[in-house]
Amino acid sequence: MGNRHDSPRRWPMLRFDRRLIHYFDWVMLLLLLLVCGMALANLFSSTWNGGPHASPIFYKQLYIMLFGVILILPLVSFDYKELDTLGFIFYGMVLLLLVYAAFFVQSIAGTQRWIDLGFFRLQPSEPAKLVLVVVLASYFSRQEVGEGLGLLDLIKPGVLTAVPFVLIMIQPDLGTAMMLAILFCSMILFVKLRWTTIAALGVLGITAAVVFWKFLLKEYQRNRIETFLNPEGDPMNQGYQIMQSKIAVGSGQAFGKGFMEGTQGHLHFLPERHTDFAFSVWAEEWGFAGSVFFLGCYFFMLLWGINIALSARDKFGALLAFGLVMLIFWQAVINLLMIMGWLPVVGIPLPLFSYGGSSLLTTMLCVGLLMNIRMRRYQIKG
């Protein structure tokens, strides 16, 4: 059937099988562009400050977004299978960056650290989430599961997670560190655990949480959580932010105040209105209808991702796709629950929607990889 001599398999990374275009994941691309479009519109509104032009922040995000969309082409052009091994190399590189950031970069405002690349300020904790998903998928795809994983089976993947976790905690970036832990849990639950393991992990988790609370959390981090549990105790700070966010969302009512007409965002009542609280601005300006439309697109994209996992041609692909979906999903859920007043302010962005280059690029990579897996759902004979 195929032309073997026309499509040499010697350079799989560079070879592009044009038949792949036919299997290109247009659904995912459409969903991605829809979500990105809404994100840009929202960013335009939330950062506009009265001039004739959009804010520089808007243009910066626009360029990164365009770059990300273009990046999808090379991302789908190689076989994700290569990541099975390459993933560990990336993992090592990210660890080096995290070490560098943790020990050689001054902390800005007490939290996340950037590595200044001149044209771009990289937050190494963002790609860390991605490479963790890749190496865990790679590890578990080789693991014989049988009746489920035991505690001992978790040591190796546990270490793989713990190293970046600790490095990110040092920064200290509680939100991202927690994301790593959540991803680890999601992955092992997906892979299958023994009941005894689940029980043991539960005990371990609770103990860890207590220790964490008592010894490892910084004062302000503890405050955030305490404030959330008892918002009246601190109405002007953390509680204030959540209250203002709820006011913004609630005052959007059914159809919103209209694009650029939100008062909570434009008058600075909302904190972090273009980053963590970007969706508050959206909910305020577009109301319930607009919010449900956005969430519909967003969650359909996630479901589509699960579908990609289901239709992946191999276990690595399925695990990778699942992990990538979970990476986006948990960040989104945590961010949205925070915005709607059900979680404390933890500093986790809404992927694709919040302003921030590192997060956006990482999420774009996730989506690109998902499309890659989707395109190779069947063994293409070439």
Place this chain on the structure above:
Amino acid sequence: MKNTRNRRRKVEKSARPPLLPPDAPVTIITSSEDAELDFLKKRSLMSSAMIIAFFALLVARLWYLQIQEGETYTDLADNNRVRYVEVTPPRGNIYDSEGREIVTNRPSFNVVLSRENNRLDDQLVKKVAAILEVEVTDILDRIRKMVGTPGHLPIRLAEDIDWEKVAIIENSHLDLPGIRIEVVPLRVYHYGNYASHIIGYLGEINATELENADRTVYEPGDQIGKMGLEKLHEADLRGEKGREYMEVNALGFEQKALKGVEPLPGSDLQLTINMELQRAAEEIMERDDKAGAVVAVEVNSGRVLTAASSPQLKLDEFIGGISTKAWQAMLDDPRHPLINKVVQGQYPPASTYKIVTALAGLGEGIITPDTTIYCPGHYRFGNRTYRCWKKGGHGEVNLLRALSESCDVYFYQVGQKLGVDRLAGYAQRLGLGRKTGVDMEHEKSGLVPTTDWKKRRYNTKWHEGETLSIAIGQGYDLATPLQICMMTAALANGGTLYRPALIERVRDPDGRILKSFAPEVQERFVGQGQNMRLVRAGLVEAVNGPRGTGKPAKLKGITVAGKTGTGQVVKLKQYEHLKEEDIPYQYRDHAWFTCFAPAENPEIAVTVLVEHGLHGSSGAGPVARAVLEAYFKDRLAQGQDVAYMLVPADAENSQGVN
């Protein structure tokens, strides 16, 4: 090459169906185990269920926040963003009876700084200080005082600056970001301190006033009428505050102006007071340094044309709050500038009371116009001797002479025959002993003693001898200048006692008349027309007769009728031998003069009281004359003799002699 490419395309086309059979099962998994595929399916299903569950949860939460509680949060959002500042309305103007401005507003220009953030521009402060010619520290102090107040409230940097500075600031608008000129109405008193007791003054609302005030109308810092008409007609004058709404940001600084509500100016008051008469009265009191009261009313309506209390209240001392020192000085002043003597001063009415005694004597049949009494200069009653003011005595006097020469002995005897209670009945019907109800504060009611009163007050019997003092307006008798004036007016108009009125009309800013003066009759003293005419004749004689006591009030061309009075302050033997000028001020007698004119057809009644003015004739007469001259100015200038041209007002009401 070309061939190859073509072939490849062909291959692709032909290759597609087998590569992706539409119904191909998803089985080509590396491990290719059914169990694994089942497992994957189960996990995907669970993951999808979780994702959908969270989606549903988020939508439910959105529903709750946006639909169910949407209104609440909208209110919260509006409360967040909308602030307002109140705009003071211009207060209503006050005009006199002829439409002359007494109190109006002028625009005053304040310099205000609208804050956009908490930063302070040093250069700006320096520039503003230079323009205003004040120290930089003054400006900084004012700014410092406002730190911590809501950010949308502007900071007042200077008040009431002159026009040149306004022009400089307006011209360098671009140079002075955030600096605005605020226009605030300020009170202007066109007649200075004239009529100050009845006009009153404004001041910042105090804690007690705030407690009793309508809090939707008044706020701390507001100006409120503190005295006089400014206080009594506060509701008419104040108008309605406007509001400037603005959108503020999270720090409370103004972002943009929203539609506001214009203030509604207060209603204007037109008074019955004629400021030219008022000026005449106050000028002469001021010139001669007299303390006392001058009242003039329109005889046939009760309109108060003049109500002066001397010394004047210095209004400028009250603007912006009076100092304790100045206040104490006024309290200690023996001339009592704080007292509005027109209604708050109570004095023995002295000989002006003889009008009452004469009317009572005629009305009760004790005397006729022809009854004569011999006056030897004193009257012996019981074991006491009651003196006439004229030591040598008046000799044989009838009613006309008794009134015109103010013979005490005549009225001792009339009073004695009347008795105190009958006399009191007449006094009360002429409005004495009770408040007139005029628009002035803290009005006193005076005192008309009766036997009952004495029993209640002192729990003792009335002594006959006391009636003699009462008959000539001494003893317990007390009256305010306004009461005497209203009594005189009633006498002049034939027996109608009007309620004295100060307000001619209240007019809202659109020109609608809200309230209009209508004469209010308090008492009609019927059946006394002839008697009143007789008393009036006595009063005409008092001013115009050869031996009349009221000669200083005589006018050429206008017949004035009047009665003098000299009110004893204290009866002390030690001063009796002194010359009048040597008696200490506070022991000197009060001087009364009450009159009306023209006698033939009375229009105006004037009452003058000069505290410690010694003699009614010399102390109070000229003041009354000055007011009358001002009132009749045109007619006097034309030399027009109005006398006898008009029919007396009580011509028809002439029955009832005896």
